[in-house]
Amino acid sequence: MTDTLLSDDMLGSLADRADVPADEVIAALLTELGEDGQAPDPTQRSAAYRHLLGEIWRDDENALAVVSDFLTGGEELDESIDTNQVRHAQEFFEEHGVAIITTLFFASLPEAYLGRRGVQVLDMTGELVSNWTQRIRETGQFLINVLTPSPELARTERTSLAHGESAARAVRRVRLTHSAVRRLGKAPYQPEHGRLFVADFVHPPSLWDVRMARIGEETHEGVTSEPLNQEDLLATLGTFTTVTFEALEKLGVSFDDDDKRAFYHLWNVVGWHLGIGDATTLADSATGKKDSWPDNKIFPLEVQEMDELFNRLRRRLQGPTEQGRRLAATLVQDMSYPLPGPIQGGPAFVIRYLIGDHHADELEIEAGGYAELLIRRTRALERLARRTRTSLLGQLTLLAMGQALTRYALRAFQSPARGKEPGITIEPRIASRWGIQTPPEVDQLLRS
Amino acid sequence: MTFRRSRSATPDAGLVSAGRDSYEAVLVEVPDLETIRAVADLAATNLKDANGNILRGYTMLSQAFGRLLHGDTAPPENATFLTFAAWATETIRPQVVGAVGPKGFRPGDLFRPASRLYTWAADGLLGSDDTIARNLVRGEAAIYEEIAMAVRMMLQCVLEGIDESSRRGSVDWQALWAKYSLRLKEMQTTLNAQRDASEAVEPSDVSVLQRATEPYFSVLSERMSRWDLDHIQRKQRAELILLGNIRMLAYEQKRIQPVLRRNLAYVPDAIRARVGSRVTGRNTLLSRTVGQAYDRSKTTIAILDEVFQIAATRNVYSMIVGTEEIRLGRDLPVPPPANPVLRDRQAPLDQQRYRKGAFFPYDLQTLTHRPTWAEWQLYDRSTSEGARTAVDNWLRYGERLSFLVNLFRSRQQVTSLYDTPRSTPSATPPRPAALGPALEHLSDVTKERLANSFRGSS
Numbered sequence: 001m002t003d004t005l006l007s008d009d010m011l012g013s014l015a016d017r018a019d020v021p022a023d024e025v026i027a028a029l030l031t032e033l034g035e036d037g038q039a040p041d042p043t044q045r046s047a048a049y050r051h052l053l054g055e056i057w058r059d060d061e062n063a064l065a066v067v068s069d070f071l072t073g074g075e076e077l078d079e080s081i082d083t084n085q086v087r088h089a090q091e092f093f094e095e096h097g098v099a100i101i102t103t104l105f106f107a108s109l110p111e112a113y114l115g116r117r118g119v120q121v122l123d124m125t126g127e128l129v130s131n132w133t134q135r136i137r138e139t140g141q142f143l144i145n146v147l148t149p150s151p152e153l154a155r156t157e158r159t160s161l162a163h164g165e166s167a168a169r170a171v172r173r174v175r176l177t178h179s180a181v182r183r184l185g186k187a188p189y190q191p192e193h194g195r196l197f198v199a200d201f202v203h204p205p206s207l208w209d210v211r212m213a214r215i216g217e218e219t220h221e222g223v224t225s226e227p228l229n230q231e232d233l234l235a236t237l238g239t240f241t242t243v244t245f246e247a248l249e250k251l252g253v254s255f256d257d258d259d260k261r262a263f264y265h266l267w268n269v270v271g272w273h274l275g276i277g278d279a280t281t282l283a284d285s286a287t288g289k290k291d292s293w294p295d296n297k298i299f300p301l302e303v304q305e306m307d308e309l310f311n312r313l314r315r316r317l318q319g320p321t322e323q324g325r326r327l328a329a330t331l332v333q334d335m336s337y338p339l340p341g342p343i344q345g346g347p348a349f350v351i352r353y354l355i356g357d358h359h360a361d362e363l364e365i366e367a368g369g370y371a372e373l374l375i376r377r378t379r380a381l382e383r384l385a386r387r388t389r390t391s392l393l394g395q396l397t398l399l400a401m402g403q404a405l406t407r408y409a410l411r412a413f414q415s416p417a418r419g420k421e422p423g424i425t426i427e428p429r430i431a432s433r434w435g436i437q438t439p440p441e442v443d444q445l446l447r448s
Numbered sequence: 449m450t451f452r453r454s455r456s457a458t459p460d461a462g463l464v465s466a467g468r469d470s471y472e473a474v475l476v477e478v479p480d481l482e483t484i485r486a487v488a489d490l491a492a493t494n495l496k497d498a499n500g501n502i503l504r505g506y507t508m509l510s511q512a513f514g515r516l517l518h519g520d521t522a523p524p525e526n527a528t529f530l531t532f533a534a535w536a537t538e539t540i541r542p543q544v545v546g547a548v549g550p551k552g553f554r555p556g557d558l559f560r561p562a563s564r565l566y567t568w569a570a571d572g573l574l575g576s577d578d579t580i581a582r583n584l585v586r587g588e589a590a591i592y593e594e595i596a597m598a599v600r601m602m603l604q605c606v607l608e609g610i611d612e613s614s615r616r617g618s619v620d621w622q623a624l625w626a627k628y629s630l631r632l633k634e635m636q637t638t639l640n641a642q643r644d645a646s647e648a649v650e651p652s653d654v655s656v657l658q659r660a661t662e663p664y665f666s667v668l669s670e671r672m673s674r675w676d677l678d679h680i681q682r683k684q685r686a687e688l689i690l691l692g693n694i695r696m697l698a699y700e701q702k703r704i705q706p707v708l709r710r711n712l713a714y715v716p717d718a719i720r721a722r723v724g725s726r727v728t729g730r731n732t733l734l735s736r737t738v739g740q741a742y743d744r745s746k747t748t749i750a751i752l753d754e755v756f757q758i759a760a761t762r763n764v765y766s767m768i769v770g771t772e773e774i775r776l777g778r779d780l781p782v783p784p785p786a787n788p789v790l791r792d793r794q795a796p797l798d799q800q801r802y803r804k805g806a807f808f809p810y811d812l813q814t815l816t817h818r819p820t821w822a823e824w825q826l827y828d829r830s831t832s833e834g835a836r837t838a839v840d841n842w843l844r845y846g847e848r849l850s851f852l853v854n855l856f857r858s859r860q861q862v863t864s865l866y867d868t869p870r871s872t873p874s875a876t877p878p879r880p881a882a883l884g885p886a887l888e889h890l891s892d893v894t895k896e897r898l899a900n901s902f903r904g905s906s
Contacts, residue, residue, distance in 0.1 A: 130827060155462040174763055191626045193669075325846070337831040344831055364846030366829065369758055377751045 005288040006298070006309060011316060014230035015117075016223075017282060019275040021442035022179040025070045029055060030183075042207070045187040052180040056173055071172045074163040076294040077272055086159040086269065088262035090149040096253055097147075098434045102406040104143050106347065107354040108239040109136070110333055110363055115239075115317050117225060118232040120211045121181055123323035133328040134413050141424050143240070145170045146270055148427050161269045171273040178228045178274075185211075185227035196226060215321050233276045233299070235317050237290040238310030239269045247354045251402050252385045260303055268300045320362035328363040345372070346405050353381055358415050474609060478512045479505045483620045488642075491589035495578065499537065499544040502592045507868060509599055514866060515690065516603060517667050519656050525682070525801075526689040527865040528664070529696035530599060532769070532856060537588060537808035538869035539768045544581045569638040582840070587707030590647055591700050593639065598657050601631045616777060628665070632658050646684035653699075660695035663688040663819075679811075686811035686860065691820040693856050694827065701849060712753050712843050713758050754841065761842040767853065770864035774843060776851060780834045782807050783858050794863075801861045807833030807854075809861040827853045 006014075030036075031278065035048040055064055093100055113119050122139075126132035146167050150160040160167035185208035205213070220228040225231075241264050248255060274280065277289075277298025287297045301309065328351075335347035348366040357376065362369070367373070375381060410424065426436065484505060491498040514524030605628040613619040636649045643649075663708040667673055672685040728739040742749070762777030771784060784790040785798035786806050801809045815821040829850035830837045837854045839847045859865060 011496060163756055193622070193665065322826060326822070329827070329846075333829065333831060336836070341835070344836055347486060364844075366847060367840065367844060369762070369840045370755065373751060373754055373758070377754075 005305065007288070008312065008316070010285065010287060011017060011231050011234075011313065013285065014234070014282075015225035015232070015362050017230045017285075018182055018226040018228065019175065019179060019230075020281045021278060022070070022175050022275055023182065025176060026052065026183060028066050028181040032064060040188050040190075042187050042190055045184060049180055050182045052183075053177065054367065056176045056180065067176065070176065071169045072164040072171065074168055074273055077163050077269065078147060080293045080300075081159065081161060082265055082267055083157060083159050085262040085265040086161055087149065088258065089266035090147060090159075092255070092259045092263060093147040094149070094430055094433065096255075097249070097430060098403045098410075098436075099248060099251055099253045100147070100244065100412065101140075101144070102251065102350070102402045103244045103354065104240070105140065105331070105335065105406065106350045106402070107247035108243050109139065110328055110351050110359070110365070111239045111243045111318075112236055113327045113331075114157060114319065114359055115232060115235055116215050116319045116321050116324070117212070117217065117227075117229075117317065118236060119321055119324045119327060120208070120215070121178075121185070121228050121232075122327055124185060124207065124211070125181055126327070126330075132327055133334055136327070136331055136334060137424055142170065144173060144424065144426055147266070148430060151427075151429070157220050161266070161273070165316065167270075168273055171270050175275050178233075182227045211323075215319075228278060230281065231313070232317070233274060234271075235310065235313040237267055237271045237274075237276065238306065238313055242307045242310040250354055250382070250385050257303075264303050264306055265300070272296055272299050318359075318362075324362070325364050327350060332365060335405065338411065339405070343405075346401070350402055350405060352376065407434070407436055410434075470760075475512075475604060476601065478508045479596070481597055481600060484593060484600060484640075485638075488589045488593050491585045495581055495585045496545050498589055500587075502588055503534060503537040503541065505592065505596055506530050506537055509596055510534050511866065512603060513599055513664075516606065517664060517673050517685075519676075523866045525861060526686050527693075527856075527860050527862070528689060529595070529693045529700075529856075531865050532693070532697075532859075532868055533592075533595070533700070535769045535865065538768065539585050539766075540588070544585055549756055554581055559841060568598070580714055583707050583711050583714075587704055590643075591703050594635075594649060594653075594657065594703070595696065595700065597635050597639075598632060598661055601635065602628055602665065605631065619669075621665075625665060625669070628661075629658055639845055653703075656695075656699050660699050661691060663692035663695070683811045684817065686809070687817040687820045688779060690812060690815075690857055690860060691817065691823055693860070694820075694823045694853050696851065697852055697856065700829070700844060701852070705845060708843055712760065713753070715760075716753050716756050716844060751841060755842050759839045761839055765842055767855075767871075769859055770862050770867065774855070776839050778838050780807075780837045780851065780854050781860055782834065784864075785808075785862065798863050807858050809858075812857050812860060824853065824857070830854055 029052060030048065033048075033051055035051055036044065039045050039048065055067055058067070113122070122135055123132075126135040146161075146165075148160070150166050152163065153160060158242055160163060161171075162168060186206045189205045189207050189210045206415075208227050209224050212219070217224060244263070245255070245260055271277070272293060277287070277292070277296045279295045279297055282297045285297065289297055289299075293299045332348050332351065336344045339346060344367065349368055349372055351365050352360040352367065352372075353376070355363075357367075367376075410426070426434075479501075483501075487498055487501050487505070490501060510528060510533075511524075513528050513530055514526070517526070517528065518524040530874065539883060605624055607619075609619050609624045609627075632654050636651065640648045647766045667685055667688050670684075670688075672681055672688070677685065728735050728742065765776040767774050767776060772781075774780065781787065782805060783802060785794040785802040788804055791799060791802075791804060801811070806813065815824055827846075827849040829846065834854060837851050839851045842848055
């Protein structure tokens with residue numbers, strides 16, 4: 001990493017940058033739909049948001065051209081995608097899928113909930129439908145979609161992340177959703193009754209401004225950062241790379257540098273499709289990156305670069321918030337309730353082990369009783385993890401425990417939520433390899 | 449305080465048309481702002497009286513506020529934060545008045561050996577030391593000052609507003625809210641003038657307090673403070689009051705956290721002080737060796753401190769709420785009206801409000817009001833009705849709040865919560881003869897408690 005790549009000042013300025021190309025698509029879509037994107041009434045703004053989502057996630061012949069053209073875009077990156085690396089990463093996921101999903105649910109998501117600004121967006125969209133559980137499932141589904149190879153591409157030179165393919169389209173759909181959420185966040189703040197001190201910091205405040213004020217975010221001359229800005233998106237990418245491998249190590253999973261490099265390469269491609277480092281958005285910014293990918297000023301980031309960058313972002317962005325606690329509590333509840341009573345404390349214990357006591361305390365993750373206290377304070381699991389790869393005891397305890405919890409949770413997540421919303425879908429071949437039974441209703445759907 | 453239907457209230461009349469007459473007694477009976485503020489000074493000199501005044505203050509405010517939110521009918525359908533606060537104050541009263549400690553064998557001790565052991569050890573170790581009681585009362589006095597003033601000011605603003613509206617014919621709720629908000633802001637200045645920096649009320653605290661009282665205000669402004677609501681409106685009111693209760697609770701628990709930390713550390717610290725002065729405080733080989741060993745075992749000491757906190761929470765701490773004594777270290781049981789064994793002995797109103805075996809009352813089985821659901825999701829960590837609500841360590845804010853929000857939601861419509869806590873000094877109604885109508889709705893257990901209360905005070 002060069003000394004000048006994404007300095008702290010530069011990272012600070014990324015917080016004011018959103019995503020110009022995606023925002024333009026959403027503006028065009030709003031016009032086409034006849035919706036008023038600047039409606040002052042929050043209810044009207046919410047209705048427009050739902051309408052936008054309906055069009056973004058429409059996957060049939062009636063999809064509007066402005067959306068489908070964007071979803072199939074990204075051809076310029078194809079040359080830079082290392083097919084072997086992506087395949088390697090997806091095979092690694094197939095082999096260690098349960099462990100990787102364990103890290104995603106028990107470490108990556110909780111770390112993402114520590115992002116003081118980033119978590120506001122997750123909370124805001126969860127609040128809109130009063131359903132944080134569904135919000136968590138959507139994140140899980142996104143990760144599985146991105147990391148699962150497309151069987152039909154197995155004998156071609158393309159991967160699921162090439163332009164127009166399933167994973168690339170899924171990522172670009174999320175990018176448009178981000179842009180729709182930005183619009184929602186800019187809606188005027190209109191509480192039923194006047195609130196003290198709100199008027200003291202910005203005029204007139206938006207929903208996002210008020211959230212930023214509540215978490216004590218600094219403003220520049222009364223202007224707050226952008227929702228889902230470039231800095232926050234970069235930090236989220238770190239939770240799916242750096243945090244994943246830190247957690248895999250704690251779980252005693254075997255991996256080498258090639259596995260890590262391939263996995264990071266895959267997420268670099270995902271980051272590119274998500275619009276992180278987009279050259280139009282960062283037109284006048286000097287990031288210090290040389291030899292970057294087309295139309296981009298940040299990628300590719302090597303393993304060491306990503307890890308170093310994420311650790312700086314951790315210091316800059318992470319902290320306790322009400323919204324982070326709410327999502328963490330929902331996550332723990334969702335992972336706990338499918339388990340038999342005596343081990344319902346398992347998910348909280350594993351999260352605490354993987355992200356550490358300090359972060360777990362910030363999210364108010366349960367700390368348990370005598371046994372958990374003894375295991376945590378004596379650091380018995382860390383010692384065990386160091387020997388796991390070579391010891392049968394480790395294989396039978398640490399790894400087995402984490403994976404058993406994840407299998408239970410995945411089975412529950414596969415079932416339709418609230419009887420109507422879709423559960424997580426996992427490709428049957430991979431689900432079978434992981435030892436996860438597919439519920440009949442999902443199985444039938446996949447076969448049809 | 450008596451409960452009676454306003455003579456001027458008609459089926460479609462709300463608080464406004466009921467007029468000020470039916471509420472004129474409210475402000476006379478609840479403590480005024482000066483009396484509330486005087487409690488903080490009293491807490492520095494007389495723990496017992498301060499606790500008594502707080503208990504009486506919360507009880508009277510709870511009755512008056514409940515009456516305001518429910519339209520002057522008997523007894524209020526939903527308990528407010530103040531109602532629960534009165535029971536919490538009642539719970540700690542024995543510790544404050546020095547009623548704890550070995551008093552010979554009681555049959556109940558057989559079921560709580562750990563609690564008995566703790567009480568015996570703490571009494572033997574601390575003797576007549578009242579540090580914990582002092583901490584508790586000073587902490588609760590500071591919080592009482594803030595919360596009671598905020599509620600008293602709302603009562604006053606609303607009643608003044610009704611008085612003005614009787615001349616104009618309608619209530620300007622926005623103007624009332626603005627006036628109330630301004631008074632909250634002034635309260636911060638008034639309180640900080642007599643407090644040191646460590647206990648100062650920050651603007652953010654006032655903002656949180658304002659947000660906490662807003663749902664109660666919405667009950668009034670949305671004309672739900674009436675006795676003739678349909679079941680949908682009753683549910684809306686119950687959810688709004690639950691929202692206010694949870695927000696108030698979160699505010700109170702955040703403010704009281706330092707007090708809990710000090711108190712839970714006190715017994716281990718006292719043990720260390722004794723050991724330190726007797727064993728390691730001398731310049732002998734043995735003392736030096738023990739001292740060095742202690743230095744090297746900081747991790748073990750930290751574990752032992754936390755073990756003490758867990759043990760105290762699981763085996764000793766409990767809370768009195770209405771007719772129940774609830775253990776903090778155990779999952780919350782279903783409320784008495786839903787308990788098949790106790791149901792028949794509960795007030796008929798309670799039996800109507802709770803289904804047999806259900807953890808929450810009908811009105812709060814599901815939460816449809818989005819802000820209430822959002823607030824609930826913030827603190828609830830249970831996996832189903834009452835499961836995993838047990839607290840391992842009372843010092844942990846998240847676990848504590850999960851237990852308490854479940855307690856609040858499950859007991860919000862238990863009639864006996866509006867009973868007068870047994871030990872409330874002079875808390876019997878000012879006009880005992882008027883107690884009749886309220887008694888009609890009370891269970892036998894409650895009546896017995898009230899009778900005991902009268903006997904105790906006479």
